[in-house]
Amino acid sequence: MITLILLLTFIAVAFAQLLMKRANLPPGPFPIPLLGNVPYIAYFAVRNGGIVEVLRSLKKKYGRVFTIWFGPVPTVHITDLEVAQDAMMNHGANYSDRWVPYLLHLTRNGMGIVASNGNHWLHHRRFSLHVLRNFGLGRNIIEERIMEEFNLKFRAVDCVIHESGSNVIDPLPVFEVLVGSIINRLLFSERFDSSSDDFFAMKRKVDNIANKVSFLDLFAHKFMLSIPLLRRRYDRILGPFYQLKAYIRGQLERRKADIAAGKHLLDEEGRDYVDAYLIKMAQEMKENPKDTYFTEEALVINLLDLWIAGQETTITTILSGLTNLINYPEVAIYDIHILETLVFKFCLSSLEELKKVSQAAIRSPVQLK
Numbered sequence: 001m002i003t004l005i006l007l008l009t010f011i012a013v014a015f016a017q018l019l020m021k022r023a024n025l026p027p028g029p030f031p032i033p034l035l036g037n038v039p040y041i042a043y044f045a046v047r048n049g050g051i052v053e054v055l056r057s058l059k060k061k062y063g064r065v066f067t068i069w070f071g072p073v074p075t076v077h078i079t080d081l082e083v084a085q086d087a088m089m090n091h092g093a094n095y096s097d098r099w100v101p102y103l104l105h106l107t108r109n110g111m112g113i114v115a116s117n118g119n120h121w122l123h124h125r126r127f128s129l130h131v132l133r134n135f136g137l138g139r140n141i142i143e144e145r146i147m148e149e150f151n152l153k154f155r156a157v158d159c160v161i162h163e164s165g166s167n168v169i170d171p172l173p174v175f176e177v178l179v180g181s182i183i184n185r186l187l188f189s190e191r192f193d194s195s196s197d198d199f200f201a202m203k204r205k206v207d208n209i210a211n212k213v214s215f216l217d218l219f220a221h222k223f224m225l226s227i228p229l230l231r232r233r234y235d236r237i238l239g240p241f242y243q244l245k246a247y248i249r250g251q252l253e254r255r256k257a258d259i260a261a262g263k264h265l266l267d268e269e270g271r272d273y274v275d276a277y278l279i280k281m282a283q284e285m286k287e288n289p290k291d292t293y294f295t296e297e298a299l300v301i302n303l304l305d306l307w308i309a310g311q312e313t314t315i316t317t318i319l320s321g322l323t324n325l326i327n328y329p330e331v332a333i334y335d336i337h338i339l340e341t342l343v344f345k346f347c348l349s350s351l352e353e354l355k356k357v358s359q360a361a362i363r364s365p366v367q368l369k
Contacts, residue, residue, distance in 0.1 A: 025074055028058065028067035036069030071219050073099065093122065101218040103234065104364050107241040112301035114309065123293045124302060131276045134269065135186065141271075145185045152193075153178045176203060176311075183310045187303055188251055189272040201247065206311055208240035241304075248303045252296065274299070275304070280363065 014033035022030075027306040029037050044054045055077070058066050064080035078084045088095070097117045104115040113124055157174060161167060178201060181192040217237060224230045255274055258264035270276035277299045284292035325332040 007184055021074060022067070025067045026065045026076055027062045031069035031074075034072060036071045036073070038070060041068070070216075071322075073219055092125075098160065098266060102220055102222055103213075103217060103238065106246070107238060108301050108304075109297070111298045112305045114305040120293050120298075124298065127277075127280060127294075128273075128302065128306075131273055132186075134276075138347070142186065146182055149181050149185065152191075153181075171319060171322060172315075175315050179311055179314045179318070183307060183314075185272070187273045187306060188255065189275075190251075193297075203311075205240045205244040205247065206308055209237075209244070209308070210312060212237045214242070244307070245300055245304055248307070249300050252303075273303070277302070 010035065018031060019031060029040050031037050032039065041051065041054055045051050046058070048054060048057070059079045064083050065076065065078050067074050069078050078087060100115045101118065110116055111120060113128060116124065131332050132142070136143065154172065157169065160169065177192055185191050220234065224232060252274065255264060259266060266275055266279055270279050277294065281299070282293040284294045325335070
């Protein structure tokens with residue numbers, strides 16, 4: 001009898017907590033205590049042919065913003081581009097306190113750009129945006145390094161095509177090295193090529209992370225690490241993160257040694273992200289040594305976040321666009337005409353020069369063909 005009363009009390013408290021939490025969240029399907037909407041999503045994903053169809057049906061029923069519960073964790077989904085841009089770009093500071101998966105907390109200790117909160121996130125977000133904008137707008141470093149890497153890589157591709165006599169190539173290795181080299185030049189001023197052991201060591205670690213982590217792992221709780229079977233799984237998942245951090249820390253130590261030996265000089269704003277961060281860290285240690293958010297450990301986590309986010313998302317976007325151009329040759333022909341117009345008629349070779357030409361002037365000769 002007592003067991004039944006305790007069980008009913010637990011269920012009543014769980015439902016009461018759900019009702020209170022749901023009152024402050026966008027609408028969505030009612031969650032089951034502990035399980036959330038996982039059974040609902042699994043059933044309709046199988047029935048409707050995938051998670052995308054489930055999200056479309058939820059958007060149709062609940063609107064452009066709705067809540068899905070993964071276990072006891074509510075997640076708010078924005079399914080409209082304009083709403084997403086307004087929320088994340090115009091009001092990004094409102095989301096400085098976000099739920100962070102426990103596994104991300106273990107690897108980052110509340111630091112970095114992706115999984116940090118509060119003042120740490122605000123300071124590092126502001127600093128990183130300032131540095132990258134300065135490289136892109138003030139001194140044009142980003143565009144120069146992108147174009148240099150692009151030209152070097154595709155000259156090598158032309159040689160391979162010429163030597164093999166075939167126009168068929170696998171684009172994935174090409175863009176992996178290209179994107180990885182661009183990112184590393186922005187972070188460390190060091191480039192990769194197809195024979196760079198450092199790059200492929202880094203890439204293998206990133207791939208290991210992507211291949212071993214599942215969506216449900218994001219909802220792992222601290223108590224689950226005490227279960228031997230799950231502990232072994234999470235050790236395998238977290239291993240590549242720690243290896244990647246060690247690799248990045250090794251690069252950072254080499255940079256510090258070069259600075260100490262006079263082989264690498266820090267100018268006023270820095271040549272790359274690491275330079276800019278070390279300069280900022282030295283300033284903070286002079287002005288506010290006790291309360292600074294800028295430390296070597298935070299720099300390592302920032303580099304980890306920038307590497308993982310930049311590498312995978314950029315390659316996926318490029319390959320997706322390339323696939324669409326192959327599947328829709330009429331669009332590819334149209335884009336080629338626009339590029340020919342920019343390069344040959346207007347003699348444009350940079351994004352800055354592109355601002356001088358109106359979109360109508362660019363598109364008009366193409367539309368006449």
